[in-house]
Amino acid sequence: MPQGTISAMVVKRVAHCFFSSLCSSLLSELVLLASTFSLLLIVQCTTDASDVQGLQVMYTSLGSPSQLTNWKSNGGDPCGESWKGVSCDGSAVVSIQISGLGLSGTMGYLLSDLVSLRTLDMSNNNIHDSIPYQLPPNLTSLNLAKNNLSGNLPYSLSTMISISYLNLSGNSLSQSIGDIFTNLARLSTMDLSFNNLSGNLPGSFVSLTNLSTLFVHNNQLTGSLNVLTTLPLTTLNVANNNFSGWIPRELSSIPNFIYAGNSFDNGPAPPPPLFTPSPPGKSRSNHSRSGPGEHTPSSSSGQSSQSDKTLTTGAIVGIALGFVFLVVVALLAIVFCARRNKRKDTGSIASRRNHTGSTINTSIDVQEQRVKNMAAVTDLKPPPAEKLLGDRLQGNSGSGKRIKSPITATSYTVASLQTATNSFSQEFLIGEGSLGRVYKAEFLNGKIMAVKKIDNAALSLQEEDNFLEAVSNMSRLRHPNIVSLMGYCAEHGQRLLVYEYVTNGSLHDVLHFAEDGSMTLPWNARVRIALGTARALEYLHEVCLPSVVHRNFKSANILLDEELNPHLSDCGLAALTPNTERQVSTQMVGSFGYSAPEFALSGVYTVKSDVYSFGVVMLELLTGRKPLDSSRPRSEQSLVRWATPQLHDIDALAKMVDPALNGMYPAKSLSRFADIIALCVQPEPEFRPPMSEVVQALVRLVQRASVVKRRSSDESGFSFRTPEHEAIDVSF
Numbered sequence: 001m002p003q004g005t006i007s008a009m010v011v012k013r014v015a016h017c018f019f020s021s022l023c024s025s026l027l028s029e030l031v032l033l034a035s036t037f038s039l040l041l042i043v044q045c046t047t048d049a050s051d052v053q054g055l056q057v058m059y060t061s062l063g064s065p066s067q068l069t070n071w072k073s074n075g076g077d078p079c080g081e082s083w084k085g086v087s088c089d090g091s092a093v094v095s096i097q098i099s100g101l102g103l104s105g106t107m108g109y110l111l112s113d114l115v116s117l118r119t120l121d122m123s124n125n126n127i128h129d130s131i132p133y134q135l136p137p138n139l140t141s142l143n144l145a146k147n148n149l150s151g152n153l154p155y156s157l158s159t160m161i162s163i164s165y166l167n168l169s170g171n172s173l174s175q176s177i178g179d180i181f182t183n184l185a186r187l188s189t190m191d192l193s194f195n196n197l198s199g200n201l202p203g204s205f206v207s208l209t210n211l212s213t214l215f216v217h218n219n220q221l222t223g224s225l226n227v228l229t230t231l232p233l234t235t236l237n238v239a240n241n242n243f244s245g246w247i248p249r250e251l252s253s254i255p256n257f258i259y260a261g262n263s264f265d266n267g268p269a270p271p272p273p274l275f276t277p278s279p280p281g282k283s284r285s286n287h288s289r290s291g292p293g294e295h296t297p298s299s300s301s302g303q304s305s306q307s308d309k310t311l312t313t314g315a316i317v318g319i320a321l322g323f324v325f326l327v328v329v330a331l332l333a334i335v336f337c338a339r340r341n342k343r344k345d346t347g348s349i350a351s352r353r354n355h356t357g358s359t360i361n362t363s364i365d366v367q368e369q370r371v372k373n374m375a376a377v378t379d380l381k382p383p384p385a386e387k388l389l390g391d392r393l394q395g396n397s398g399s400g401k402r403i404k405s406p407i408t409a410t411s412y413t414v415a416s417l418q419t420a421t422n423s424f425s426q427e428f429l430i431g432e433g434s435l436g437r438v439y440k441a442e443f444l445n446g447k448i449m450a451v452k453k454i455d456n457a458a459l460s461l462q463e464e465d466n467f468l469e470a471v472s473n474m475s476r477l478r479h480p481n482i483v484s485l486m487g488y489c490a491e492h493g494q495r496l497l498v499y500e501y502v503t504n505g506s507l508h509d510v511l512h513f514a515e516d517g518s519m520t521l522p523w524n525a526r527v528r529i530a531l532g533t534a535r536a537l538e539y540l541h542e543v544c545l546p547s548v549v550h551r552n553f554k555s556a557n558i559l560l561d562e563e564l565n566p567h568l569s570d571c572g573l574a575a576l577t578p579n580t581e582r583q584v585s586t587q588m589v590g591s592f593g594y595s596a597p598e599f600a601l602s603g604v605y606t607v608k609s610d611v612y613s614f615g616v617v618m619l620e621l622l623t624g625r626k627p628l629d630s631s632r633p634r635s636e637q638s639l640v641r642w643a644t645p646q647l648h649d650i651d652a653l654a655k656m657v658d659p660a661l662n663g664m665y666p667a668k669s670l671s672r673f674a675d676i677i678a679l680c681v682q683p684e685p686e687f688r689p690p691m692s693e694v695v696q697a698l699v700r701l702v703q704r705a706s707v708v709k710r711r712s713s714d715e716s717g718f719s720f721r722t723p724e725h726e727a728i729d730v731s732f
Contacts (some may be wrong), residue, residue: 047079051093054113055083060701061108062127067101092116099143100124106703109696111135112156122147123167130154131168133538133692139163145191146170150480153178155543156218160184167191169215173477177221179204180547191215193237199408199476216241217258222408225251238262238535289564407468409475410487417441417451424453433556435573440501449486450502454495454576465496467576474572477544481536483559483569502559502567507617511555511624511658523665525564526621527673531698532560532566537614538691539573542606548572551605553613554594554627555620593627593639597683608685614694615680619643621674624658640681647674672701 055078059071069084070076079088082448087095094116103125111120112134118134123145130151131144140162140403149171158180169191176199177192187208193215200223201216211231217239225243228236229250236254247264251257361388420430420441431438436455442448467490474485474497485500504510507529510519521529540548550557551574559567598610599605616627619639625632627639636642646652650667653674657665679689689697 014731046091047077047088047093048091048116050113051091051116052076054077054085054108054110055093055096058108062103062105065101065103065105067103068098075384087119089116095119097121098125103127104697107132109134109699109703110120112137118162120144121131122612130535131173133542133695135160140186141165143167145170148172150174150476150542152176152539155179155180157181158183161186163187164210165189169193169195171195173197176200177202177475178543181205182207185209187211189213192219192381194218197221198478199223201225203227206230217261226250226538407472407475407488409471409485410498412487412489412496412498414489414492414496416443417489417496419444420449421451431556433570435576441498448501450499452497452499456493465579468577470572471497473575477540477548477571479539481532481566481568482539482571483567485572499569500567502569503562504560504564506556507558507560507566507620508555510560511620512626520660521564521621523661523669527669527698527702529558529560529564529566530618530621530673531695531702532618533568534614534695534698536566536568536571537610538695541610541691547605547607549574549605550610550613553610553617555617558617596685598685606685607691608688611680611688611691611694612682612685614691615677615688616640618673618677622658622670622677623656624660644678647678668702668704672697676701 022383055071056073056076059065059068060073064069064071065075067084070081071078071083076083077095078086079091085096085098086093087097093114095118096114097119099121100123103122105127106129107122107127109132111132114136115138117139119138119141120139121141121143123143125147127144128148128150131149131154133154133156135142135154135156137156137159139160142160142163142165145167146169149168150173151268152173152175153168155178157166159180163184164186166187166189170193173192173195175195177197179202181187181202181204185207188210190208190211190213194217197216197219198221201221205211205227208231211236212233214228214231215232215235215237217237219241221238221241221243221244224245225238225250226245229248233251233254235256236251237256237258238256243259243262243264245265247259419422420443421439424437424439428439428441430440430450433452434454437662439451439453440448441451468488469492471485471488475488478484483502484500485497486500487494491496499663504519510521537550537553540550548571550568550571552570553568557569559569561567594606594613594616596609599609616639620627623639623643625639629639630636643656646656653670654667657663657670676694679687680694682688
């Protein structure tokens with residue numbers, strides 16, 4: 001026998017004997033150790049309840065897609081069950097990466113519950129609707145590129161102070177970029193390209209002191225690039241917009257600068273005036289350039305947190321390596337001990353080893369951080385209107401002259417509007433309000449508009465500048481559920497406003513004057529109208545800076561298009577009626593029945609007063625009744641007084657429903673709808689919810705709709721067919 005073979009046999013026998021002697025004791029220790037780590041894994045993989053709820057709502061909002069394997073709409077443990085694309089740190093969800101899965105639906109309304117989430121990537125899908133108003137507050141990376149998202153940038157971005165990467169490109173975002181970047185000093189990469197954004201670059205861009213990459217190409221942005229001159233940019237693309245003026249000299253040193261497709265003036269920018277101080281901030285030559293990896297989501301964590309975690313990470317690595325070594329030794333022991341029975345359990349041990357090594361962490365630190373993050377979530381309401389108005393005033397010797405804002409609306413002549421309305425003839429009259437009459441205008445180019453001819457006797461317009469500033473502010477209101485101001489006229493003492501024309505008239509007319517039944521609104525359409533107008537008010541109250549109070553919210557100011565989508569009119573007109581007493585005497589006549597108690601008593605009107613008026617409109621949608629109706633018995637003339645005591649009585653509620661619905665409504669949806677009304681029409685303003693909460697409640701109501709159409713015999717809901725639409729499921 002060869003000497004090498006003999007040596008191998010000797011070594012094998014020695015090893016066999018050694019492991020046989022250790023087999024029984026080692027196995028018992030191994031079982032105890034495995035049990036201990038299994039218990040540890042069970043404890044650490046129980047996902048925080050708020051994270052679970054946030055993911056469940058997201059899953060439901062996306063339509064419960066099969067692509068999201070292991071996800072559940074009820075129950076489940078995302079961290080312990082390896083939900084697709086979800087990564088955890090202990091019991092906290094820290095990353096959601098579900099890009100390119102063909103997902104549709106919406107993002108959900110509980111994203112703000114994901115307080116430990118750092119990375120959210122839902123790019124390259126087919127997600128639609130607007131970006132939720134409240135986002136995860138502690139994100140460092142947000143990627144929603146290449147979806148079908150609409151609306152504008154949510155104000156909650158202004159509170160996400162840790163974000164370093166933001167990509168919203170390739171969507172249908174519109175309106176102006178909000179002035180929401182004051183606190184985002186860590187943002188290094190931002191991509192807003194290929195959208196429909198308009199207006200000027202916001203002044204708060206100057207606070208982006210770490211911004212190295214900015215893409216805003218292929219939008220409809222206007223104005224100059226001066227706000228970018230102090231930023232440490234290495235890559236800037238502003239191509240294919242409507243920028244104008246000179247290109248600032250400071251931007252010429254940017255290594256990657258693309259600016260074609262704009263209306264910049266030819267030639268170099270003129271030199272600054274003599275003795276002009278340098279712009280605030282460091283000069284471009286003194287800015288430190290970011291490394292190539294600093295623009296990506298993977299490098300978005302802050303440096304300050306690394307030193308704090310060094311010791312903990314070292315300890316974790318040591319423990320993990322020790323445990324891996326122990327498992328390797330145990331693995332060899334099992335091979336030798338189980339050889340006689342030829343049982344192979346190594347796969348499960350290795351699986352347990354890999355899973356354990358990926359999940360051991362310091363759960364106490366995570367929970368403490370979660371508590372801190374919860375405390376760090378701030379109120380998302382914009383600053384008080386008084387402060388922003390104060391910032392807009394300037395002048396010498398205490399003068400209060402306003403800064404004039406650019407007007408984006410088109411200027412019309414009186415003659416052109418007279419031609420389009422046949423000299424404001426009676427046949428073109430389509431409405432009348434406290435400020436004047438509204439006429440349909442047919443222009444020579446085929447466009448149809450609505451022209452509001454303001455009655456100068458109805459308000460006290462002091463200077464033309466005041467009217468033009470109001471026009472400037474109104475023209476910048478851009479929301480899918482708000483009637484857009486397209487133009488104005490201010491000549492020969494005339495004041496006229498030109499709006500987009502909405503085809504189907506007002507909600508008031510549809511509810512109260514459609515006697516032939518041709519425009520009866522089905523229940524699901526009423527819910528959508530409530531949601532759309534709630535979103536319009538949310539935009540005015542909580543996105544616009546300063547907040548815009550409507551002051552005249554009523555069903556007559558909610559216009560419906562061909563698809564019965566709501567469009568809120570007269571937004572911003574309150575600025576033309578600064579006199580409170582005059583406002584009470586003019587608008588109160590048309591709005592009596594919608595007015596909140598505090599306004600009727602003291603003339604004080606706030607955003608919470610708008611919320612009350614919105615609740616009254618919801619009552620109109622539910623009952624089909626007018627807010628005030630003298631033709632009814634005395635106890636039923638005031639809609640709020642009659643309906644409020646019955647909103648929580650199921651039997652009484654069923655009797656209140658608009659008879660025009662013919663009983664075609666789901667009882668659960670009706671009850672939830674009534675609950676929202678009860679919150680909005682509370683007599684105390686402080687107890688009424690903000691419109692963002694109303695929107696979320698209505699979204700939840702809509703999202704509970706069953707995907708599968710139910711039979712008409714189902715007590716909880718049914719479907720039906722209307723002349724204009726396909727079968728509609730109304731099971732909310």
